[in-house]
Amino acid sequence: MAVNTLSALDQSEYGKRRRRLLKMVGRKSAVLVPATTEIIRNNDNPYPFRQSSDFLYLTGLNEPDALLVLCPKRADGEVILFVHPYDPERARWDGPRAGLEGAKRVYGADQAFALDELDDVLPELLLGYERITLPFSDHELMLNTLGWLDTLRKKSRGGVVPPQNLKDLAEPLHELRLIKSPVEIAKMRRAASISAQAHRTAAAAIAEGMYEYELAADLQRIFHQHHGEASFAPIVACGANACVLHYRANEARLESGQLVLIDAGAEIEHYAGDITRVWPVDGKFTKPQRAVYELVLKAQMAAIDEIRPGASFDAPHEAAVRVIQQGLIELGLIPQAVDGAPNSEGYKRFFMHRTGHWLGLDVHDVGKYKIDGQWREFEPGMVVTVEPGIYIDAAEDIPTAYRGIGVRIEDDVLVTPKGVDILTHEVPKTVEDIEAFMNDCKVRHRLDA
Known part of the structure; x- marks a missing residue:
């Protein structure tokens, strides 16, 4: 695990985020933000390490087990x-860590301590604060914090009172993460662009007789080529x-006449892309496939x-x-209500999920969708996916031509002061x-053969 260095721009960005968080929690609250612990996959072999997005957002440090304390x-x-601490012998096996000096010089800490000093040092850092803001979802840290507070209560002298209240870190920090800064938007543009390149590469390879996992490998190759x-x-x-x-098997063989749905995104510098497109194996939609596809596209554009x-x-x-309801009626898949109004619930058989989610450091990013029970309003700097779909089962009451057609179309959309910026525009969608893209790919394949 090599030490990742931060540019001056990144150092400034992380400092701004910490200052904004401290302003939100107030001067009477200390803040605890834990890193992720390395997880063992089998025997002594770990899963690839992925840092906690909250810890990463505030530090940029990509090492396990660390703890950020803001006082x-x-x-x-x-x-x-x-x-x-930096350990030369451990570095020989796993690569160097930042150590105490790197924590200060590279990652902006005013002070740094070894993890084995936590129980001795941390309780003293908490003295003088009325509350502690920490992630309630981290049960181990919650239990440790209660232990540290108990230690302080037993040692308290001279009227110094340990913190009396705990506050969930998610409320202030996830609101910060919801509005992306210019630095974050630039990284998300790159993640979107690389995600788009991967989709085009996979689509260009589609051919009868391939397996789904081969296309998945094409996607992964592009992701990894861009680090x-x-x-x-x-x-x-x-x-x-x-x-x-949430199909995950990726093991079926592509057959003539089928559609292939690809839902994938690159994570670049820890920021996520998320695109879904549907491609005809033969390069051309059948009439029923086209009807369903264009209905979903119309819904997405609306x-x-x-x-x-x-x-x-x-x-x-x-x-x-609204678009999908009316379209399903016109396709004969749901009935018109007696009074002529669209069937208010029938569409849910074919479109059973929401149309989008926040996007950022996590593919299903943090941030509330409702405030005091009311849907929140969009603000510049938010990034949301837009992904309606129609999924038609093979039941006997479904017209044969439509059975087994599944279509979802998804793009990543940045809210701007004037409207939107579609970050994933580089993948064909109409x-x-x-059909023109796939025809061009087939022509090139014949010429290269």
């Missing part, structure tokens, strides 16, 4: 890191497999048109639902563009 207005410094990885396990689903929303500062988060979903 507002502390005379000896507000930013304290507990880390693994990235998959932001989630890629979904490559041909035929009726596309009707399984949803995107609703995104702007001040609009409700629910508005894109409601727009997509029927005409998809």
Whole structure:
């Protein structure tokens, strides 16, 4: 595990984030932010390490087991890191760590301590604060904190009272993470662009007789070529497999006449891309496939048109639902209500999920969707996916031509002061563009043969 160095721009960015968090929690609260622990896959072989997004957001440090402590207005410094000390022998096996000096010089800590000093040093850092802000979801840290507070209560002298309250870190920090800075937006543009390149590469390889896992390998190759990885396990689903929303097997053989749904994104510098497209194995949609595809595309475009500062988060979903309801009626898949209004619930058999989610350091990123029970409004700097879909099962009451068709179309959308910026625009999306792209790929394959 090599030490990752931060640019001056990144150092400044992490400092700004910490200062903004401290302003939100107030000068009377200390803050504890833990890193992720390395997880063993089998025997002594660990899973690839992925840092906690909250810890990463505030430090940039990509090492396990560390702890960030923020102590507002502390005379000896507000930013304290507990880390693994540098160990030359350990570095021979796993690569160097930042150590105490690196924690200060590279990662902006005012003070740094070894992790084995935690029980001795941390309780003293908490003295003088009324509360502690920490992640309630980290049960181990919660238990340790209660132990440290108990130690302070037993040792308290001279009227110094240990913190009396705990506050969940998720509330202030996840609100910070929801609005992306210019630095984050630049990284997300790159993740979106590399995700788009991977989709084009995989689509260009589609041919009858291939297996889904071969296309998944094409996606992964592009991610890794750009020093990235998959932001989630890629979904490559041909035929009726596309009707399984979280299909993961990726083992079926592509057949003539099928569609292939690919839902995948690159994680670049820890920021996620997330794109879904549907491609005809033969390079051309059948008439029923085209009808379903164009209905989903129409719903997606209607949803995107609703995104702007001040609009409700629910508005894109409601727009997509209206289009899909009417389209399913016209396709004969759901009945018209007696009074002529669209069937209010029938569409859920074929479109059973929401139309989008926040995107950022996590592919399903943090941030509340509702405030005080009301859908929140979009603000510049938010990034959201827009991904309506239609999934038609093979039940006997379904017209034969539509059975087993699954279509989802997904893009990553940045909310701007004037509207939206579609970050994932580099992948063909209309029927005409998809068929032209695949035809060009087939021509090139014949010429190269």
